[in-house]
Amino acid sequence: MNRREFLASAAAVTTATALPLPWSVAFAQSRSETLLFVSENGPNNLDIHGVGTNRPGYEASWNCYDRLMSYGVKTLPDGSLSYDKDTLVPEMATEWTVAADAITFKLRQDAVFHDGTPVTAHDVKWSFDRAVTVGGFPTFQMKAGSLMEPGQFEVVDDFTFKVKILRPDSLLMPDLAVIVPAIFNSKLVKANATEADPWGLEYTKNTPAGSGAFKVEKWTPGTEVVYVRNEDWKCGPLPQLKKVIWRTIPSAGNRRALIERGDVDLSFDLPAKDVLEMAKAGKVKVASTPISNGMWSVELNVTQPPFDNKLVRQAIAYALPYGKIMDAVMYGRAKPLYGAASNVADSMEWPRPTAYTTDVEKAKALLAEAGYADGFETVISFDLGQALISEPTAVLVQESLAAIGIRSTINKVPGANWRGEIAKKTMPFMINFFSGWLDYPEYFFFWCYHGQNAVFNTMSYQNPDLDAIIDAARAAAAAGDTATYETKIKEMITLGYEEVPRIPLFQPSLEVAMQPTIDGYTYWFHRQLDYRGLKKA
């Protein structure tokens, strides 16, 4: 027993005997069926279709609404549960048939919305129309699966719904199982819509109008969300939890203290270090799942000399302190994306390591070859909202750049400005993270490398050769041409890694700590918590 544990237990004894603390004895009864969990941020909108809905808002949408399909759940080698990107399972739809030009869904006939209204194909149609029309994030996400216009969606009868296929797209089906195509209570929302707000976004912002497993009982923005179980949920087995309380605790230290002291059941998205130590201490259970299709990377803006020079990019790739970052920042709890034998992709593994390692001499030589033997000056930018990882990384990167003569200053960008800043595409050198919902390499490359120059192509990298490969891979996937698809994917990764506008560092994990009494935690692509499968002993 170390000193701290001793103190804690000693204190526990004294407090238990000395003064009856109201906050530790009360409410014991309801606790067993209530999940109390904490995270850094809370939702700003309970509707994913809303304007500017933040990530935590997705979580509310996920648990309060149903979709036609969902992903299956598989058990990973380490015994933890994860969604299975390759299996689609029924949710509101009981079955579906895929034809060349359309997909037909048969809906559950007994499902009702929270207010008791039956769920019909009209609601699905209205919801999908809404998603492709309101603009902003939901519309873009629908587009990713080639779901573009209301004309694609057709009500066959009350419980039969058809999605017409505009163009072959392998991402169409997966895209129908993400959060955005949720089914809304069209009658209720329409009743609360206004002329200025025909889709009733203002209403659903505060009041979920779905049929999902949980209902929002109370939402105090910035503080907490309280859910209760929807006793009439039909789209799956009734969740064990009757009530879920989600508290926003901005301080990471406090979140850790709360879970370690057993005051909360689950703490979502923790720093690697805390998880490492808590796992070691063994008092709480820790689930750690590599974030699919995601990586931390150093991103070099190729429109800003000297980063237009491939040699300079490679020099930097050889200068980065990979090992130090893995040790000091991630405490080893991430998958290294460096040090492979070759940049040539030989498998479909993704994200995969590059061939770069920390090799100062090689970096210097490359820099000299590029004509920058004396180095140059640059600014390293990172997102302050991710400071826990990006700040120490930036410090280490800055130091190792100095070793090859590159002088740099650090630019902290406040979280909310980060997206605006990357959209401007003027920052020369960034430390950044990206993950795609749909776990396909070409999806990652489409957003991050393609010459369409989306926001996430922070490097403004435009290479017609690469674009052609990406497009070919997408086409092959849509056509079901696995061989071509695999060749193209390998070519794509090889080219991207040789050119290195984006230098992968590591693939992080989503870290969750919970009391030993909690079971059924499942990792989801959206990196938010699904309450439905959780169990409390």
Add this chain to the structure above:
Amino acid sequence: MSTLLDVKDLTVEFATRRGTVEAVRQVSLKIAKGETVGIVGESGSGKSVTSYAVMRILDRAGRIAAGTVTYGGVDLSAAGERQMREIRGREISMIFQNPRLALNPIRKVGVQLEDVLRTHALAGTDDARDKALDLLRQVRIARPEERYHAYPFELSGGMCQRIVFALALACRPQLLIADEPTTGLDVTTQKAVMDLVVDLTRERGMSTVLITHDLGLAATYCDRVVVMQKGEVVEEAASAAIFKAPAHPYTRKLMRATPRPGIGLRDLLPEAPAGTPTRPPAPAAGDVLLKVEGLVKTYPRQGGNPLARLLGRGGAAPEPFRAVDGLSLEIRRGESLGLVGESGCGKSTTSMMIMRLLDPTAGKITLGGDDIGAIPAKAFARTAHRRRVQMVFQDPTDSLNPRFTAERAIADPILRLEGGLDRDAVRARCESLATQVGLPLDLLDRFPHQLSGGQKARVGIARAIALRPDLVILDEPTAALDVSVQAVVLNLLDDLKAELGMSYLFVSHDLHVVRLLCDRVMVMRAGQVVEEGTAAAVLEDPQAAYTRELIAAIPHPPV
């Protein structure tokens, strides 16, 4: 008569940054029952410290180092705090200078009286109010029921002193210690208060200790006078005797320095050389230097609703306050004019306007034929007239920049208005001015806080005469000084006038002092002149009732 208070060999020490200082050394005095004793001394003489020691209300830094204070058989110097509390107010009470500050500003005066009555269990909840009202009546406060609810700031200075006095009388003490009770009050108010104190204490058979710097006041109202100097008692005698035959040289000096009727300026100085003319013959009054006609200064009154006025509603603005109301005067070259009046009569406002530090509302000011009244005060500093009118201020401490040495202060007008002189020349000028005003040259490099009051006054005078002005306004130049220093300064001013041929406008509340220095006197009241004439005529044969009242109020020691 039996002895009420017996102070024996009292020594009081103060712990200071420079070690222990004895403020009072081996002082012994006795107060008999029913007796009124004056303790007289200049600043630093230890007279107040003695009384605080008796009451045991010394500052924390002070302590009784030796001696005994026996009151009614009890040694107060060794008494416990609880016992002292019984004695304070109950047996010995005290009134102080500046009555307004001596009262709790946010408590009704009646309630303050009740506090004292109740503390000493002389009144209960039911009769405290009646007893307090009764006290107010005793100190001759009109409409006591109304005054009971008044706060100190709503009362005049004299009225406040009566309340303080009522507090002191509340518990029917045996001994009253009055510490400079009338300093700062107008002379007419002083008389009223002192008469009241003496009447009431005699009536009650109380003993009184009057602590004052004013030998005349002490001699007028006391049976016996104790003179203190530098913490020691130098002389003790009956009032009449002390004026007739002061034994100690210090007493003699003090007495001589006290302005009184029938003496000249030189008589103020100790042991003036025999045969010196009381004052040099005044130069024949020359042509008119300063002419002031119909001078008016008004101030808007407080109150009213500015917003309503702005909107044109809420009635007319209240009549403005006329601080100076149609005043005219003339000063000839080499002449000195005294402007006398009690506080608030407008004499200082008048001097500020003539000084051109304040713009008049109406009227004309001409200096040697130039209409200086037409030049705005703000611009006056940049005109050639500035050097012709200078001023000696009331408070020598306040009028010197604490950050300037004496030399720098004296040199200021030379540097600003003359210019073009090099360092040595300025120094030479300063030294000659210092010599002229009798300031030792080694003091020139000192800062004000290192100079005594008299020395500071000399610096102020040197600065005023540095540019040989035509007119010097003396604004109560000696009011903050001890009498002995006042004597010297007045003589110096007179000498300088004769030497330099300047004119003086002497503003003062003290007729005796004015008479000594001035050829002519004007008496002001409420912004207007009530009487004007030669100094002798006004003092000896006052025409206006107000002037007579003023003169009568001046203490008349039994000579």
Add this chain to the structure above:
Amino acid sequence: MKTLDTASDTTGAASSLPAAAPRQRPSGFKAGLSHLGHVAGENPVTGFAFALFALIVLTALFGPMLAPYDPLATDTAAALQPPSALHWFGTDQVGRDIFSRVLVATRLDLTIAVASVALVFVMGGLVGIAAGYYGGWTDRIVGRISDTIMAFPLFVLAMGIVAALGNTVTNIVIATAIVNFPLYQRIARAEANVRRNAGFVQAARLTGNSEARILLTQILPNIMPIMMVQMSLTMGYAILNAAGLSFIGLGVTPPTAEWGIMVAEGAAFIISGEWWIALFPGLALMIAVFCFNLVGDGLRDLIDPQRRT
């Protein structure tokens, strides 16, 4: 009015009696020094504070030379080491020596404090003096500006300024100065206002000084002492302000060593038991602010023993 012969007369700096023993004229500096010695001797706390202040200044000057390690050099192999003989204050997440960082940060923190205080003195002090001296519209306008600033929640205003202008040391200094403006302005105004019709100011008018000249040569020097006290007291606040800004991510940029940002970085490690990362910079911060406050008190003693608070 006649001064009474109370104790303060005998304990005052100079006796009012002409017969006071003639003293050697001490030079201003020497006198100040001896006075300082006296104050320090009389109040050991103040003496200690002045000594500490000297130590802080020395550290600011020579800290970088004394630091055993490069404050920016990382050593991930030695990350998160508790205090030891090798690393007196331990090491941080990337293995930097905290002792060296604390030492080196002294200069930056002191610079921020001194610069912001100097800036606000120039802005607030001069404007305040002018407002108090001239009165009228000058006073009213300046007063309104002050009121407006005061009506802002000050820390949030500082945040806003830094957020809007960008987080650089210069902007932190500017923000801190603006936030302190009303305080300085009001003190300077009050002090100038009581002196605007003081005898020596009137006398200066009589001797032909222009108003601006009176302001600078007569009023300003007399207000300096009280402003000095204020400056010393707000130096502490300036450091706290900068640290607070760093804590919410608006301070200086990494990897610069600065106490506030070090506490902020270390805050995440307190619960996990690496208390030294936040504690030592926190202590340094506290000691420095503590020292400035005590020095301010001491200066006040020096100037005016009656007004000590």
Add this chain to the structure above:
Amino acid sequence: MLRHLGQRLLTTIPTLVGVVVVTFLLTRILPGDPAAFFAGPTADPAAVEQIRVTLGLDKSLPEQFVAYVGDLLVGDLGVALSTGQPVVAEIAARLPASAELTLFGLILSVAVAVPLGILAAVRQGSWIDHLCRLLTTAGVSLPVFFTGLLFVYVFYFLLGVAPAPLGRIDLFASPPPHVTGFYLIDSLIAGDLETFRASFAQLILPGITLALFALAPIARMTRASMLSVLSSEFIRTARASGLAPGTVIVRYAFRNAMLPVITTLGMVFSFLLGANVLVEKVFAWPGIGSFAVEALIQSDYAPVQGFVLTMAILYVLLNLLIDLLYGLIDPRMRIEG
């Protein structure tokens, strides 16, 4: 008196106008881009531009200002991006939390600082005087966020005597029915002692953290003011009249010394209300300060403007209250009004 208050209110108008203008300008130069935020992660520049037009951000600054003031006049402070709620509702919901915490801290602070200041003044130069000086100076020297973290670590994590830093009330308790918004008062009104104790327990640590910071100005001012009053002549008169030391100190000295203390209290309160942003952050307190800070960091105009405006109005009201108190205590003020 009423007329005096009216006039005071009039003089605050320029201040409020100044606050509105400065806040507007300050928030417009904040580096963030709400349009980009609203447009979402995958938006292209055209979409961002379109949203910019809908938000009115494409208009010139004066036009935006006019629109902003127009909204203000009808009580519309806009919508907070971070929580998606109308700013007015957010502030109304959060202000009581901040006010309760700040008041609690202030009362705590006054309860310690005022007696300490009086003692220090009465026993000037004694050990208690030095202690007071050291204690208060130490209090003001501690960065609040540091103290807060330390408290949580020691009293919650190590010792377990304090409740979890989870905001205003235990997670499983429900807040009392809304009357004043102050949980302590509301729970008493509802007669719910359990809730009272729960919310009181939550208040202790953040309250002490704040109180420590407020200790110094209050204690110093009390001491200074008491010293100057104690050396004044009416105290000497009171002592010479034989009044008991307790009466002299409390009824005579302290009531007079209170005047500057009250002014200081007002300043400290408004200072704390703004400065407790850091405490709120550490203790997950759902207050107005932490809300504004988050908004500021996220370049979320509306809450920042709303917050600042609320604070300015509070400041003005507070000063009016102090004026009133002054009038109650000091009769001289009543007449001048």
